[in-house]
Amino acid sequence: MRLNIRKIFGNFLNDTSDKSWLYNFLLELGGLSKFTLQFFRELFRPPYEHKEFLRQAYKIGLSTLPLIGITAFIMGLVLTLQSKPVMENFGAESWLPGMISVSIVREIGPVITALICAGKIGSGIGAELGSMRVTEQIDAMEVSGTNPMNYLVVTRVLSTTFMIPILVLYADAISFYGSYVAVNMHDFISLRLFLNLAFDSLHFYDLIPAMIKTFFFGFAIGIIGCYKGYYSENGTEGVGKAANSAVVISSLVIFIIDLIAVQLADLFNIFLR
Amino acid sequence: MKIQDDISQFNPNDSVIEISHLQKSFNGLHVLKDLSLKVHRGENVVVLGKSGIGKSVLIKCIVGLIQPDNGSLKVFGKEISDMTLKELNLLRTKVGFIFQGNALYDSMTVRENLEFPLRRNKVLKDPHEIEVLIEEALRDVNLLDTINKMPSELSGGMKKRIGVARTLILKPEIILYDEPTTGLDPLTSREISKLILQIQTKFKTSSIIITHDLNCAKITSNRLLILQDGIFRAEGSFDDLKNSDDEWVRSYFKIE
Numbered sequence: 001m002r003l004n005i006r007k008i009f010g011n012f013l014n015d016t017s018d019k020s021w022l023y024n025f026l027l028e029l030g031g032l033s034k035f036t037l038q039f040f041r042e043l044f045r046p047p048y049e050h051k052e053f054l055r056q057a058y059k060i061g062l063s064t065l066p067l068i069g070i071t072a073f074i075m076g077l078v079l080t081l082q083s084k085p086v087m088e089n090f091g092a093e094s095w096l097p098g099m100i101s102v103s104i105v106r107e108i109g110p111v112i113t114a115l116i117c118a119g120k121i122g123s124g125i126g127a128e129l130g131s132m133r134v135t136e137q138i139d140a141m142e143v144s145g146t147n148p149m150n151y152l153v154v155t156r157v158l159s160t161t162f163m164i165p166i167l168v169l170y171a172d173a174i175s176f177y178g179s180y181v182a183v184n185m186h187d188f189i190s191l192r193l194f195l196n197l198a199f200d201s202l203h204f205y206d207l208i209p210a211m212i213k214t215f216f217f218g219f220a221i222g223i224i225g226c227y228k229g230y231y232s233e234n235g236t237e238g239v240g241k242a243a244n245s246a247v248v249i250s251s252l253v254i255f256i257i258d259l260i261a262v263q264l265a266d267l268f269n270i271f272l273r
Numbered sequence: 274m275k276i277q278d279d280i281s282q283f284n285p286n287d288s289v290i291e292i293s294h295l296q297k298s299f300n301g302l303h304v305l306k307d308l309s310l311k312v313h314r315g316e317n318v319v320v321l322g323k324s325g326i327g328k329s330v331l332i333k334c335i336v337g338l339i340q341p342d343n344g345s346l347k348v349f350g351k352e353i354s355d356m357t358l359k360e361l362n363l364l365r366t367k368v369g370f371i372f373q374g375n376a377l378y379d380s381m382t383v384r385e386n387l388e389f390p391l392r393r394n395k396v397l398k399d400p401h402e403i404e405v406l407i408e409e410a411l412r413d414v415n416l417l418d419t420i421n422k423m424p425s426e427l428s429g430g431m432k433k434r435i436g437v438a439r440t441l442i443l444k445p446e447i448i449l450y451d452e453p454t455t456g457l458d459p460l461t462s463r464e465i466s467k468l469i470l471q472i473q474t475k476f477k478t479s480s481i482i483i484t485h486d487l488n489c490a491k492i493t494s495n496r497l498l499i500l501q502d503g504i505f506r507a508e509g510s511f512d513d514l515k516n517s518d519d520e521w522v523r524s525y526f527k528i529e
């Protein structure tokens with residue numbers, strides 16, 4: 001069956017109102033790009049707010065650690081329990097830890113962590129900056145010549161960019177443990193043996209691209225949350241909207257980054273092997 | 274720095290703020306149509322006007338929060354729209370702005386609220402000097418005991434005064450007050466009005482005060498302007514306008 005592209009997209013393109021879906025999308029994209037450029041301009045401009053950066057990083061870690069821990073444990077456990085019968089059918093049980101570890105490190109750990117952070121941190125940043133905008137606190141910073149973009153946005157985006165990779169490592173470790181518990185429900189295997197089997201199938205070229213993409217996940221969560229909050233519309237409704245769209249957009253962007261990262265990682269592997 | 278030079282070269286007899294033929298509209302709604310105003314050094318100018326008439330828009334234009342569509346707007350003799358961001362930020366440390374809703378940073382204590390503009394503008398580095406300035410500003414508004422409180426723990430009148438202290442700490446030469454007494458009881462309103470007057474005499478500041486509160490206008494004003502339909506329709510001292518021949522001008526001063 002042929003897809004009629006024109007029929008599907010035509011509605012967006014020839015929308016009767018000039019503010020069609022496509023128009024709004026492009027407007028948003030332009031705004032976000034401009035905001036990102038501004039971020040990089042402010043990044044190297046003093047004063048550097050180390051204290052605020054650390055405070056934000058601490059807040060991110062503290063608020064997500066339990067949630068990520070529980071989710072990662074369950075993911076590791078469930079993934080192992082689900083794959084076990086299949087591997088048994090092939091008589092490849094000893095491959096189980098290796099297979100699980102590759103899927104956790106390459107995909108499950110980063111994506112699950114990033115999605116949880118988009119929900120928890122992205123919405124938090126959107127709501128916080130949004131309410132600062134609505135109550136004119138951002139304007140107050142601006143009129144006292146204190147450069148709020150530098151103080152509010154740079155610190156938050158940097159802290160998500162550096163905290164999410166750390167949280168991913170933490171999620172990977174807990175997932176491994178969940179998987180170990182699942183294996184041990186049926187047969188006894190020492191943690192050491194399990195880890196040996198798991199790490200045997202992990203390579204440098206699994207780890208590096210997987211880690212690199214987490215920095216991008218973190219950056220996306222931070223910059224989108226800040227953008228939506230910083231330019232949130234007036235009124236309390238605007239704050240809710242800012243928080244909400246920060247989550248929706250950053251979750252979507254995480255999958256898009258993931259898709260691009262997979263392609264690039266393949267190239268990376270070809271060069272290394 | 275450039276602005277600093279401009280200010281020192283600036284003739285003290287000139288107006289500190291000079292607005293001529295200012296225009297601003299939002300999506301076809303003409304808020305400011307043709308506004309001209311001069312504020313002289315050391316003068317308190319009160320602007321009266323109905324809600325939604327564009328009073329806040331006017332003073333936001335003066336600090337560059339809103340860009341006017343047309344007209345000229347000079348502060349200390351220099352056109353705002355010609356300034357670079359750096360110059361504008363420097364100017365902003367000389368112009369204090371008291372927001373209608375206080376706009377205190379609610380994640381910071383009172384001390385941090387006052388410290389923030391000082392630290393970020395790198396006016397001072399020495400923590401001891403900063404502390405002295407903070408205490409002095411709080412003493413000026415009589416709220417030294419709230420130094421470690423969060424804004425959410427303060428009453429409306431206290432928040433207003435902390436807002437004033439946060440502005441005073443940069444030693445501004447111009448202060449723009451956006452409805453400083455709205456939402457306060459008559460006694461507290463009078464306290465705030467007197468505070469505005471004290472600041473004028475103590476720091477030799479020039480101010481624009483936006484208000485609906487006639488008592489506040491009476492106490493603080495050297496000159497009064499009425500904003501209506503995007504232009505200033507009347508100008509004069511409080512008593513002049515109160516006893517004006519025009520019925521509609523007098524209507525602003527009626528107390529039922």
Ligand SMILES: Nc1ncnc2c1ncn2[C@@H]1O[C@H](COP(=O)(O)OP(=O)(O)OP(=O)(O)O)[C@@H](O)[C@H]1O
Nearest residue numbers: 299302304322323324325326327328329330331373
């Ligand atoms: N950023 C903006 N975007 C669109 N319209 C705006 C904006 N700011 C103000 N307006 C409009 O300009 C008009 C004047 O607003 P302004 O806040 O100056 O009123 P005001 O005189 O200060 O009233 P109040 O006494 O209630 O504070 C209003 O109709 C408002 O809707």
Ligand SMILES: [Mg+2]
Nearest residue numbers: 328329373451
């Ligand atoms: Mg107003």
